Structures are given as structure tokens and as C-alpha cells.
Amino acid sequence: TNNKAQEPQACYSSRAVTKQASLFTMRVLFGVYIWCTLAQQISSFLPIQQWFSSKSCRPSTFSRRSVGDALFVSPKSQELKEELLNRIDRLRTAQLLAGDFSVDFGVKGGELNETSRAPQKLDFYSISDSVGHAADSILEICEELAKVTPTENPTEYLGSRKDGDKSPLNGAWKLLFTTAADATFSKNSTRGDAKAQNIVDGKTGRITNVIDFLPSTRGERPMLQQLNVIIKAKALSEKRVELKFKYAKAVFSRFFGIPIKWSIYIPIPATFITRLIVFFNRVFRRKKAQMPPKAFFDVLFLDDNLRIHRTGEDNFFVQARETWASARYLTL
Numbered sequence: 001t002n003n004k005a006q007e008p009q010a011c012y013s014s015r016a017v018t019k020q021a022s023l024f025t026m027r028v029l030f031g032v033y034i035w036c037t038l039a040q041q042i043s044s045f046l047p048i049q050q051w052f053s054s055k056s057c058r059p060s061t062f063s064r065r066s067v068g069d070a071l072f073v074s075p076k077s078q079e080l081k082e083e084l085l086n087r088i089d090r091l092r093t094a095q096l097l098a099g100d101f102s103v104d105f106g107v108k109g110g111e112l113n114e115t116s117r118a119p120q121k122l123d124f125y126s127i128s129d130s131v132g133h134a135a136d137s138i139l140e141i142c143e144e145l146a147k148v149t150p151t152e153n154p155t156e157y158l159g160s161r162k163d164g165d166k167s168p169l170n171g172a173w174k175l176l177f178t179t180a181a182d183a184t185f186s187k188n189s190t191r192g193d194a195k196a197q198n199i200v201d202g203k204t205g206r207i208t209n210v211i212d213f214l215p216s217t218r219g220e221r222p223m224l225q226q227l228n229v230i231i232k233a234k235a236l237s238e239k240r241v242e243l244k245f246k247y248a249k250a251v252f253s254r255f256f257g258i259p260i261k262w263s264i265y266i267p268i269p270a271t272f273i274t275r276l277i278v279f280f281n282r283v284f285r286r287k288k289a290q291m292p293p294k295a296f297f298d299v300l301f302l303d304d305n306l307r308i309h310r311t312g313e314d315n316f317f318v319q320a321r322e323t324w325a326s327a328r329y330l331t332l
Contacts, residue, residue: 073303073304076148077148077149080144082326083141084138084142084145084306084318085176087134087137087138088138088318088330089330090137091124091131091135091138092330094128094130095131098130099127099128100187100188101122101184102189120180120181121179121181121313121314122135122178122180122181122184124136135179138318139316142300142318145300145301145306145308146300148301149300149301149303151299151303152238153168153238153239154169154238155167155168155235155236155237155239155299156168156235156238157170158200158233158241159202159203159205159233159234160202160203163202164202164203164204164205165202165203167200167202169202169299169302169307170200170201170202171202172198172199172200172322173307174197174198174319174321174331175195175197175198175317175319176318176319176320176327176330176331177317178315178316178317178318179314179315179316180313183196183209183317185211187216187217191213191224192213192214192222192224194211194213195211195212195214195331196210196211196212197210197319198210198319205233206231206232206233207230207231207233207243208229208231209228209229210226210227210228211226211227211228211229213225213226213227221253221254223252223254224250224251224252225261226250227248227249229245230245230246230249231243231245231246232244232245232246239299239300240296240297240298240299241297241299242294242295247266247267248265249263249264249265250266295312297309297310297312304321305321305323305324305327306320306324306327307320
């Protein structure tokens with residue numbers, strides 16, 4: 001009789017254990033999902049990420065190459081370069097008349113693609129036809145300049161401890177034009193207007209994207225004063241550079257209302273975190289989630305003062321050295 005009485009109790013205990021195990025499993029899965037979602041949101045809030053520090057330091061600039069190594073630029077190239085500057089100036093004038101982009105951080109802000117998490121490509125025609133045509137004219141002349149680039153091996157010496165300072169890419173480059181949403185800033189966006197530059201350390205193969213946020217129209221200093229994105233660069237060919245994002249440093253101008261400069265660092269999530277995010281997007285959201293594409297750019301044109309490259313997402317960047325007198329009015 002006792003054995004018969006114990007059978008239902010044993011069966012009940014077994015079911016209870018199974019139920020508790022199932023609940024525990026679901027809690028673990030839910031916890032991992034929440035964690036991955038938070039990691040995803042953090043990685044989309046700043047184009048790249050951040051730890052703690054007490055002081056800010058701007059990356060140092062580096063000399064382009066040894067004295068006497070200046071490149072020969074053909075009259076055709078020089079003519080195209082001057083026309084490129086004119087067209088960028090015309091685009092900015094058209095944007096002043098018709099309006100500008102309002103890009104904010106993350107997917108919701110239009111900075112990143114919802115599926116791939118890669119930077120979105122700007123649609124200049126969404127502002128006006130005149131702005132769209134002006135942007136197209138810049139892309140056309142970039143393609144023309146690519147045919148007459150004087151530098152045969154732009155990635156030469158990149159990452160060389162011995163000769164890195166001779167790398168054609170070495171030094172600071174200020175942004176003149178881009179089609180990438182994550183590098184576009186304006187006064188009519190929440191994140192505010194900013195100036196961007198790209199600093200290449202040829203010896204270490206490190207690239208630092210520097211974004212300096214500008215004061216508001218009322219003259220107030222922004223809370224986020226500067227963002228430095230640290231990237232490891234590796235030459236894959238004579239013209240292609242692979243990029244591996246390491247971490248980002250955000251410099252703030254005040255702490256809980258107190259005017260004090262302080263910095264925060266967040267390391268880039270490792271590959272396995274990204275894979276987990278994609279996996280849970282597929283399982284729980286039932287959407288087709290793609291792995292972020294490998295980051296790289298191809299150098300289209302490069303001389304002593306102008307650099308044009310195209311990324312793996314087909315975004316164009318036109319950058320100039322501060323020493324190029326003809327372009328200085330566009331970099332201020």
C-alpha cells in the first residue's frame with residue numbers, strides 16, 4: 001500500500017523537477033537575450049564604444065613622409081582637385097538653402113542599417129533634387145580622380161615600426177565630404193553638429209577617428225565634447241585596408257552639472273557577442289538577421305594633400321590635410 005502511495009508522489013516530484021529545470025532554462029535564455037539586446041543598444045548608441053579615465057588627450061598628429069618625398073601631381077589631377085573643392089562648396093551652399101540631414105545615433109536615428117548594423121548611406125535626394133545632383137557631381141569627379149591617382153601603393157609601410165612614418169596614409173586627414181550617415185553631423189540633430197578628422201599612425205597601424213562636437217547655436221558647450229574611435233588597420237592589398245574597431249573614448253564637458261572634463265571608454269564587443277545578438281534576433285524576432293560585414297576601405301585617390309576612399313558599404317569619404325591651402329576654407 002505504501003509503495004502505491006509513493007508512486008504518485010514520485011511522479012509529482014519528477015514533474016516538479018522537470019518544470020523547475022524548464023523554468024530555469026527559460027530564465028537563463030531570457031537573461032542572455034536581455035544582455036545581448038543591451039549590448040546591441042550600447043553598440044548602436046555610439047558608432048563604436050567605451051572604460052573610465054580622468055583626462056582627455058587628443059591623438060597626436062604624424063608627419064606624412066620624409067622631406068623631399070613630395071609626389072608629382074599632374075596638371076590634370078590638379079585641375080580635377082580644384083573642381084572637386086568647388087563642387088563640395090556648391091553642395092554645402094545647396095544644403096544651406098534646402099536643408100540638411102538630421103542623423104542621430106543608432107538604428108532609430110538613421111545612422112545604422114537595421115539588418116546589417118552597417119552605416120547607412122545618405123540619400124541626398126531626400127533633401128532636394130538640387131542637393132542630390134550636387135552630391136552626384138562630387139561622386140562623378142571622385143571616380144575621375146581615381147583614374148589619375150599618383151600613388152601606386154597607398155598602403156605601403158602601413159604598420160611598419162621602421163618605416164611607418166613614410167606611409168602615404170600617415171598623418172591627419174580632415175573630412176570634406178562623405179555619403180556615410182554615421183560620419184554626418186548637423187545642428188538640427190539631437191547629437192549636434194561636429195567636425196570630423198581621421199588620424200593615421202603609420203608605425204602602429206592605428207587609425208583614430210576624432211569627432212569634435214561644436215557648441216550649440218546658443219553658444220552652450222555640448223555634454224559630449226569629443227569622441228575618439230580607435231581602429232586597428234591592416235593592409236590587405238596595395239589599395240585595400242582592413243579595419244578592426246578596438247574601442248572608443250568619449251570626452252564629456254561636465255559631470256552631473258559640474259563643469260569638469262572626464263572620459264569614458266567602452267571596448268568593442270567581441271565577435272562572439274555579435275554572433276549571439278544575431279542568433280537571438282533570429283530566434284526571438286523571427287527576422288532575417290545578417291552578420292555585420294567586415295570593415296574595410298579601398299583608396300581611390302591619394303597624394304600629399306587629398307585622400308579619397310570607398311568603404312565596403314559603398315560609402316565615399318573625401319579628406320584633406322590641413323596644410324592644403326586651397327581646401328582650408330572647407331575644413332574650418
